Amino acid sequence: MLLALFLIGKGKVNNKVIFEKMVAAGFNDIVGGGDPVDIGQSNIDVMDNMLEIVPGMKVLDFGCGCGRVALPILERIGDAGRLVGVDIIPELIQFCQDEIKALHPNSDFYQLNAKNSHYKKWTKDQLAGINQIDELSEIPESGFDLIFAFSVFTHLGIADSKKYLEQLSKLLGRNGKLVISALFINESSRRGVRNNTASVPFSPRKIEKRRDVYFCTVRDKLGGVGYREESFIEMAAGAGLEPSRIYYGEWPGRVGRLCGHDVIVLERGIPDLPKDFDAKAYVANYKDLDWDAATEEGRARAERHYVRNGYFEGRRWD
Numbered sequence: 001m002l003l004a005l006f007l008i009g010k011g012k013v014n015n016k017v018i019f020e021k022m023v024a025a026g027f028n029d030i031v032g033g034g035d036p037v038d039i040g041q042s043n044i045d046v047m048d049n050m051l052e053i054v055p056g057m058k059v060l061d062f063g064c065g066c067g068r069v070a071l072p073i074l075e076r077i078g079d080a081g082r083l084v085g086v087d088i089i090p091e092l093i094q095f096c097q098d099e100i101k102a103l104h105p106n107s108d109f110y111q112l113n114a115k116n117s118h119y120k121k122w123t124k125d126q127l128a129g130i131n132q133i134d135e136l137s138e139i140p141e142s143g144f145d146l147i148f149a150f151s152v153f154t155h156l157g158i159a160d161s162k163k164y165l166e167q168l169s170k171l172l173g174r175n176g177k178l179v180i181s182a183l184f185i186n187e188s189s190r191r192g193v194r195n196n197t198a199s200v201p202f203s204p205r206k207i208e209k210r211r212d213v214y215f216c217t218v219r220d221k222l223g224g225v226g227y228r229e230e231s232f233i234e235m236a237a238g239a240g241l242e243p244s245r246i247y248y249g250e251w252p253g254r255v256g257r258l259c260g261h262d263v264i265v266l267e268r269g270i271p272d273l274p275k276d277f278d279a280k281a282y283v284a285n286y287k288d289l290d291w292d293a294a295t296e297e298g299r300a301r302a303e304r305h306y307v308r309n310g311y312f313e314g315r316r317w318d
């Protein structure tokens with residue numbers, strides 16, 4: 001017991017050093033500034049309010065930045081857990097690899113080769129990264145129990161949001177949960193914008209229009225993006241995702257909330273593998289599946305493909 005307390009304490013102390021380094025290097029400013037410990041913790045608090053975080057979980061932090069949420073979640077999932085972080089800013093990924101992976105070897109960070117006009121200043125040089133997050137389905141920890149994206153969809157246009165919802169949906173494991181923070185435009189947040197209590201400067205005139213997506217600045221469109229709540233849910237449904245919880249944050253002027261943004265939990269029903277599933281016939285039926293289902297690895301890939309994709313696409317093996 002004493003040893004466990006000592007180890008938990010030690011992890012926190014080491015995390016503190018990393019938090020100090022991220023501030024000193026200016027990385028915390030790139031991802032929005034504020035107190036990185038409080039911001040990371042408030043995201044954990046809101047997840048605790050909506051779902052269970054347990055040791056051993058496999059977690060994907062999409063748009064991980066400099067690891068403000070990765071650090072506290074690594075404490076929670078423990079050594080038996082796995083954390084994968086993805087971001088488009090090479091310097092931040094390098095920092096996470098050098099600092100966080102060194103302390104938590106059960107973490108890995110990948111640079112995604114993608115553009116975002118709000119972050120263009122920091123994405124000029126690319127590392128040898130991945131080109132699509134689909135590529136993560138090849139790594140052993142895919143089939144994630146928990147995927148989260150904090151303050152990421154608040155910087156994505158509609159085409160990217162759709163694409164990432166589809167891709168992230170396919171990376172979820174059985175009973176996996178996808179947690180996304182967003183700025184939902186609904187009656188309550190419109191009231192906040194109208195009454196000037198909102199912390200995000202949406203135009204009170206434009207917010208009254210029935211749009212799918214709202215940008216808070218004209219010159220830097222992706223600086224702050226809001227989605228009409230129903231439109232976002234529809235987009236998620238297109239990716240096979242159903243909302244199970246929504247938590248409304250403080251941003252429109254609500255008080256006493258756990259976090260600034262709104263947070264939605266999305267889930268995807270993943271079927272059992274049918275007893276008569278025939279991996280060889282399944283692979284033979286489709287040109288885009290080129291694995292050798294006679295091998296153990298090929299069979300496992302075919303089975304994984306069926307429960308994650310094939311089932312939803314109506315694919316067959318007869």
Ligand SMILES: C[S@@+](CC[C@H](N)C(=O)[O-])C[C@H]1O[C@@H](n2cnc3c(N)ncnc32)[C@H](O)[C@@H]1O
Nearest residue numbers: 031063064065068087088089114116150151152
């Ligand atoms: C406001 S920061 C939040 C970082 C982190 N989630 C946090 O809460 O500290 C937004 C992050 O999203 C990343 N991002 C933007 N567009 C992205 C994309 N297309 N794919 C992955 N990450 C992206 C940015 O590089 C940035 O690190």
